Amino acid sequence: MDNKRYGHFDDQHREYVITDPKTPWPWINYLGNEDFFSLISNTAGGYSFYKDAKFRRITRYRYNNVPMDNGGRYFYINDNGTVWNPGWKPCKTPLDFYECRHGMSYTRITGRKNGVEASVLFFVPLKTWAEVQKLTLTNQSKEVKKLKLFSFEEWCLWNAATDMENFQRNFSTGEVEIEGSTIYHKTEYRERRNHYAYYHVNTEIQGYDTDRETFVGLYNEFANPDAVMEGKPRNSHAHGWSPIASHYIEVELQPGESRDLIFLLGYVENEQDKKFAAPQVINKDKAHATIEKLNTTEKVDKAFAELCQYWDALLNIYKVHTGNDKLDRMVNIWNQYQCMVTFNFSRSASFFESGVGRGMGFRDSNQDLVGFVHQIPPRARQRIIDIASTQFPDGGCYHQYQPLTKRGNNDIGGGFNDDPCWLIFGTVAYIKETGDFSILDEMVPFDNQPGSEVTLFEHLKVSMDHVIKNLGPHMLPLIGRADWNDCLNLNCFSWDPNESFQTTENKSEGSKAESLMIAGLFVVTAKEYVELCKKLSENSKNSEYSEEAKRMQVAIDAMIAAVKKDGWDGEWYLRAYDFFGNKIGSHECEEAKIFIESQGWCTMAQIGAEDGMVAKALDSCKKYLECEHGMVLNNPAFTKYIYEYGEISSYPEGYKENAGIFCHNNPWVIIGECIAGRGNDAWSHYAKILPSYVEEKYQTLHKVEPYVNCQMVAGKDAAKPGEGKNSWLTGTAAWMWLTVSQYILGVKPQYDGLQIDPCLPTTAKEYTIQRKFRDAEYTITVKNPDGKESGVKQMIVDGKPIDGNIIPYSAGKHAVEVTM
Numbered sequence: 001m002d003n004k005r006y007g008h009f010d011d012q013h014r015e016y017v018i019t020d021p022k023t024p025w026p027w028i029n030y031l032g033n034e035d036f037f038s039l040i041s042n043t044a045g046g047y048s049f050y051k052d053a054k055f056r057r058i059t060r061y062r063y064n065n066v067p068m069d070n071g072g073r074y075f076y077i078n079d080n081g082t083v084w085n086p087g088w089k090p091c092k093t094p095l096d097f098y099e100c101r102h103g104m105s106y107t108r109i110t111g112r113k114n115g116v117e118a119s120v121l122f123f124v125p126l127k128t129w130a131e132v133q134k135l136t137l138t139n140q141s142k143e144v145k146k147l148k149l150f151s152f153e154e155w156c157l158w159n160a161a162t163d164m165e166n167f168q169r170n171f172s173t174g175e176v177e178i179e180g181s182t183i184y185h186k187t188e189y190r191e192r193r194n195h196y197a198y199y200h201v202n203t204e205i206q207g208y209d210t211d212r213e214t215f216v217g218l219y220n221e222f223a224n225p226d227a228v229m230e231g232k233p234r235n236s237h238a239h240g241w242s243p244i245a246s247h248y249i250e251v252e253l254q255p256g257e258s259r260d261l262i263f264l265l266g267y268v269e270n271e272q273d274k275k276f277a278a279p280q281v282i283n284k285d286k287a288h289a290t291i292e293k294l295n296t297t298e299k300v301d302k303a304f305a306e307l308c309q310y311w312d313a314l315l316n317i318y319k320v321h322t323g324n325d326k327l328d329r330m331v332n333i334w335n336q337y338q339c340m341v342t343f344n345f346s347r348s349a350s351f352f353e354s355g356v357g358r359g360m361g362f363r364d365s366n367q368d369l370v371g372f373v374h375q376i377p378p379r380a381r382q383r384i385i386d387i388a389s390t391q392f393p394d395g396g397c398y399h400q401y402q403p404l405t406k407r408g409n410n411d412i413g414g415g416f417n418d419d420p421c422w423l424i425f426g427t428v429a430y431i432k433e434t435g436d437f438s439i440l441d442e443m444v445p446f447d448n449q450p451g452s453e454v455t456l457f458e459h460l461k462v463s464m465d466h467v468i469k470n471l472g473p474h475m476l477p478l479i480g481r482a483d484w485n486d487c488l489n490l491n492c493f494s495w496d497p498n499e500s501f502q503t504t505e506n507k508s509e510g511s512k513a514e515s516l517m518i519a520g521l522f523v524v525t526a527k528e529y530v531e532l533c534k535k536l537s538e539n540s541k542n543s544e545y546s547e548e549a550k551r552m553q554v555a556i557d558a559m560i561a562a563v564k565k566d567g568w569d570g571e572w573y574l575r576a577y578d579f580f581g582n583k584i585g586s587h588e589c590e591e592a593k594i595f596i597e598s599q600g601w602c603t604m605a606q607i608g609a610e611d612g613m614v615a616k617a618l619d620s621c622k623k624y625l626e627c628e629h630g631m632v633l634n635n636p637a638f639t640k641y642i643y644e645y646g647e648i649s650s651y652p653e654g655y656k657e658n659a660g661i662f663c664h665n666n667p668w669v670i671i672g673e674c675i676a677g678r679g680n681d682a683w684s685h686y687a688k689i690l691p692s693y694v695e696e697k698y699q700t701l702h703k704v705e706p707y708v709n710c711q712m713v714a715g716k717d718a719a720k721p722g723e724g725k726n727s728w729l730t731g732t733a734a735w736m737w738l739t740v741s742q743y744i745l746g747v748k749p750q751y752d753g754l755q756i757d758p759c760l761p762t763t764a765k766e767y768t769i770q771r772k773f774r775d776a777e778y779t780i781t782v783k784n785p786d787g788k789e790s791g792v793k794q795m796i797v798d799g800k801p802i803d804g805n806i807i808p809y810s811a812g813k814h815a816v817e818v819t820m
């Protein structure tokens, strides 16, 4: 097998270093932490946006194009007729040296050609609505170099969806202003928009271009723009068509001399009454202010140092030292980094998610925040409130909402019956991390309607009720439009290829379609809810909470009984009942006899553990689902479209929801293994989808970024097993984090303190964890002299043995010794 490597980890700098620009697929990174965001590939492709990749796209990008990864922030260097880019693309002039370092919210791309080095540091400073591009040019040759430098950005006309289609309008609306070394993009500012963008450089320029065709030449490409090739800017002023921003700068460098140029791509919003400085002239005050803050190397270096400190602090909250570099780097760096990214972007913008399709998912965001909550709890808190505000009074929920407006997305609507449970999942994780019960008293509306506010606790209650009130003939949860598996559309019945399985009318009236995945999810989350109610009753001495706990316990017991009676297939849990009440995921079925989701959730819920069901189900996962690259979603794959099942059977064998390795759900089984105390099995499943292990073996086959998880790896029935797709934005990040931090390494936040309950491979002998938790800081050493898989024998906190395995919370520094 082709085992070529394109890069390697640099743990000390927390970077992935790419040494060959021709990676098997663009390998990207994310810049920005709160409002202003950018995607950047290893050849400087990608785009920027403010908050919302659909409604506030700042620069243009072309998905799925030829050549691949088209559009970005490009620097062209014309060195006496040789034209090249530091990131190799778009000119693709062979470089003497190339390197891309993707780090924590920054990327540094360096190229060298004919004795000139160009190194660009890209990042978004904290609390700033701009991307900094610090370009350092160095003359490493023995001659004087006279370089002609061109920068390049292409503006998007704000709404990324209409930008791609409404050309009859778009080609007439584009407007720019040029002031000194700053090019302003102000399309539609004259009417309803109060925002503009700008591209600045901190030096005098010798020319510019703002009209794409004038700069590039109608029959040229980004690889050979007329202006660059001739070394002559056109000083064009865009009126309609496609506005761009390009600076032209002449740079003379003595041998050994080096020069920094700071480029700034920024975004501004003005108050309605302060939009204009003069008729037709935009008010540039805020742009000037941001430029002023970042117009020297010193200021930029300081902003960069602040960003690095920010990440130091975030990554100091949970740190492990096991001595296994492959594990340590994922836990300490990349898994946590990916959790921040999924928290920020949900499933909206990646190189597989176009930024126009989906906003924030109700279920997705609740899961993402569980991977993020230890990093910045106040942001997770706000997210919970935002999500809950899109719930309906009956507990159902909008499936998605737009980050800019925070409104539920009407195009897709609701009716995904797993959604409500995830709100409990997210909220409980937040309270356990922070101890902040006050979130439950927050007044939160339904469907964002003023006047409909109830407490967040009330939202949790209606969430649980939504499941209980929507049970089917076997007393199992009705699936609705779909459960976690968006493609198991049991009430859809579509023969029209133009219908979306996701949005087409749902014929759930009279449906018997029930989900075992929701059954397991309900038991897990309802147990959390019961524990929460008991805690609230203890805290408040209010008997209503203990009554509520009792009420829900009855529902849990009933659900467990229903699963044991009608949800067990003999060797594993069934997946579902279809519209007509027929079994799905049973040995009686022709194809797809077993599915992963119900195994994961029912084993996490421990349903029937006492009767051996959990162990059998976990064994069946190993026997039927596991392969070289992880566990597939179902087995065998569907080989034909089944009208009653919907999208799941629309995919070719081994891809996506049809027997792909949908990484997101592997951790469910792994956690099931951990709860069952089977450390060796848990570890072997985990290592199969751990990026650092994949990185070592399969860079070429896997294709996508080797430093993060992807949503899907082609399964054993696929034409190319092991090929990865849909990198970055996947619930896998949060679940991998939960798995390793809380279940394998076993440090679990609880209401009263940190619980230590590792589940290890027998080869693990010792490791240390630094964990900040609320106002405390723990150094936890776990020793496993006898090679146990689970079970804590003894715990010593600050020199004193304690009963049980929960470190009672108290502020300050503590040393904990754990023996398995």
Ligand code: GLC
Residues within 6 Å of the ligand: 347, 361, 363, 364, 483, 484, 485, 486, 487, 657, 711, 730, 731
């Ligand atoms: C996608 C969706 C997620 C869904 C999963 C399985 O990742 O974002 O909501 O659960 O696919 O269909």
Ligand code: GLC
Residues within 6 Å of the ligand: 486, 487, 502, 647, 656, 657
């Ligand atoms: C597709 C995908 C699924 C995703 C859904 C969201 O069906 O297969 O993974 O969750 O679209 O719209």
